Amino acid sequence: MTKRNNNQKNKTAFYAIALLIPVLFFLILEFGLRLIGFGTSTPLFIENPANPNYILPQPNILQRYFPEGTEQPSVTMEANFILKEKPANGYRIVVQGGSTAAGFPYGLGASIAGILDQRLKPSLPGRHVEVLNTAMSAVNSYTLIDIADEIIEQKPDAIMIYAGHNEYLGILGVGSNYTAFGAGLSTTWFLKLKELSLFQLMQKLSVALIAPDTEAPSNEKPGQQTQGSARTFMAKVAKHKNIEKGSDLYDAGLEQFEKNISALLQKYQRAGIPVFISTIASNIKDQKPFVSAELEPEYQASAQKLFASLEQQSKAQNISSLKKVSLTLQQSSSATLHFKLAQLALALGESSIAKTHFDLAKEHDLLRFRAPEAINHIIREQAQKFDAIVVETQKELEIRSPDRIIGNNLMLEHLHPNLRGYFVVANSFYNSFAEFWQTQGDNSPFSPVSIEQAWAERLILPQEEYFGYATILGLTSDYPFTDNPRKPRLPKPTDWQQQLGQDFYAKKITWLDMMETSLKRYTLEENTKQRNKTLQILADALPHQGLYNLQIAEVKFQQGRYNESLHYYQRAKLAGAIGNTIDSNISTLESILQKD
Known part of the structure; x- marks a missing residue:
């Protein structure tokens, strides 16, 4: 009996060793590769080279998803900074999401983070407010979950999320050209393994062995063009251009979003970080479907009869005919039919029927650049499950739209x-946050800033507005907005501000050139309002630049806006600015705010 037990133990040990040998081999290989410096790591946060007191999100963070030698979309995260060491009185908010969360095409000044940062500084007296943007164009829920742990390391006090449009045709989307070995479980494993040197070696060998794809996606940011190519990111990203509602690929997009958002919210819940997650919206009234299925034979007669009789009938008769066939035609999968029915209903004053068919036109649009409404259902369900706060941005945009149709x-x-739309989005987050703050019970003051004041003080210049408009012209001059790509015709600048915006769009000058030139011009013109606005934009963009922060601190002090003034004085001091009154003004402001 003992001999049999010994044999069994020996056999078990043999199998264990046999299994451990390849594991040990790969561990040694991984260690060896790291020892010789093979492989790269792309952390989310990097030190600010201009001032080590600050860190910023890695602008080229998307490099972590693409092996060296492959085509990559040149989508970057806009530079914005937080202190490396969170101060004792600090309140830190991090924004996650795609291009809308990032403020495309205007940039940080129109973004959720930019608007909230400007508005929350005076709202939270005595607190050092930092609202950090980690949103960027084209990313989806995979990127959100991938960077979550690194965000948690920065000790945020709240997370704000606006995402969901890129689950199908974004980077790592189920219908995208930019995928990592397919979708679903393979993408999940890719995200887990991508930092291993051994995995990167296998990628490198794979890239070397496989011939380049001549149809590979282009290196372009949405709406921008590069030399040698006139195609936009949207023109290259769609691998699957016909994703039917209810199809396997359609369901895969929803499953992907639900799984990732569930994991994301659970991660933040375990870390004890409040999350504000927004419903998402799109243009349903003035954006016709990109791709539509043909009208089914069983609905052709009803549709033809309705549209053929329009000119022969009175308005009342047309309304009656529309109401009779609307319910039947709602069963159609033709996005084009629904869009036409919606336009007809709107023209006849039947806004409720119009809203129904505009929604159906979006839902059945086969080219899924706009998220289906099921994404919002998932957002609400998962938020309830993990005690997140739902920000009803879609409803707020509808309230401010004629007939509640965006x-x-x-x-x-x-x-x-x-x-204006961006201010509604940011205002929705601001109001939700204000409600949350007032229920915390720690007696910390909250001084509301109205949307009217925030709008009047918006940190966007006419130069940036022109750039944004030009960017959208570039975007809509290519697929899927037109089948025949064309060079956008930019409007002739009407003043020096728009000329700077055009020069920035044409890459003749940098953003910093544009802003510093604007500051000089506004100063010469004695345009105090625009000068101060430009000064604040520069100070926020360059916290390590002492002079800009000192100048805006003095402006805010003279205006009696003490919490904001203290914020900029402290940044100026940290940046090494020289001034006789910096320390005394900081002491004075701290005393004033403590009394308040």
Whole structure:
């Protein structure tokens, strides 16, 4: 009996060793590769080279998803900074999401982070407010979950999320050219393994062995063009251009989003970080479907009869005919039919029927650059499950739209808001945050800043507005907005501000050139309002630049805006600015705010 037990133990040990040998081999290989410096790591946060007191999100963070030698979209994260060491009185918010969260095409000044940062500084007296943007164009829920742990390391006090449009045709989307070995489980494993040197070696060998794909996606940011190519990112990203509602690929996009958002919210819940997650919106009134299925034979007669009789009938008769066939035609999968029915209903004053068919036109659009409404259902369900706060941005945009149908009144094209739309989005987050703050019970003051004041003080210059408009013209001059790509015709600048915006769009000058030139011009013109606005934009963009921060601190001090003034004085001091009154003004402001 003992001999049999010994044999069994020996056999078990043999199998264990046999299994451990390849594991040990790969561990040694991984260690060896790291020892010789093979492989790269792309952390989310890097030190600010201009001042080590600050860190910023890695602009080229997307490099972590693409092996060296492959085509990559040149999408970058806009530079914005937080202190490396969070101060004792600090309140830190991090924004996650795609291009809308990032403020495309205007940039940080129109973004959720930019608007909230400006508005929360005076709202939270005595607190050092930092609102950090980690959103960027084209990313989806895979990127959100991938960077979550690194965000948690920065000790945020709240997370704000606006995402969902890129689950199908974004980077790592189920219908995208920019995928990592397919989708689903393979993408999940890719995200787990991508930092291993051994995995990167296998990628490198794979790239070397496989011939380059001549149809590979182009290196372009949405709306921008590069030399040698006139195609936009949207023109290259769509691998699957016909994703039917209810199809396997359609369901895969929803499953991907639900799984990732669930994991994301659970991660933040375990870390004890409040999350504000928004419903998402798109242009349904003024953006016709990109791709539509043919009208089914069983609905052709009803549709033809309705449209053929329009000129022969009175308005009342047309309304009656529309109401009779609307319910039947709602069963059609033709996005084009629904869009035409919606336009007819709107013209006849039947806004409820119009809203129904505009929604159906978006839902059945086969080219899924706009998220289906099921994404919002998932957002609400997962938020409830993990105690996150739902920000009803879609409803707020609808309230401010004629007939509660979102169109060009608040949108630039298919889903990016215009400046007023962005302020509605940010205002929705601000109001949700204000409600949350007042229920915390720690007696910390909250001084509301109205949307009217925030709008009047918006940190966007006419130069940036022109750049944004030009960027959208570039975007809509190519697929999927037109089948025949064309060079956008930019409007002739009407003043020096728009000329600077055009020069920036044409890459003749940098953003910093544009801003510093603007500051000089506004100063010469004695345009105090625009000078101060430009000064604040520069100070926020360059916290390590002492002079700009000192100058705006003095402006805020003279205006009696003490919390904001203290914020900029402290930044000026940290940046090494020289001034006789810096220390005394900081002491005075701290005393004032403590009394308040």
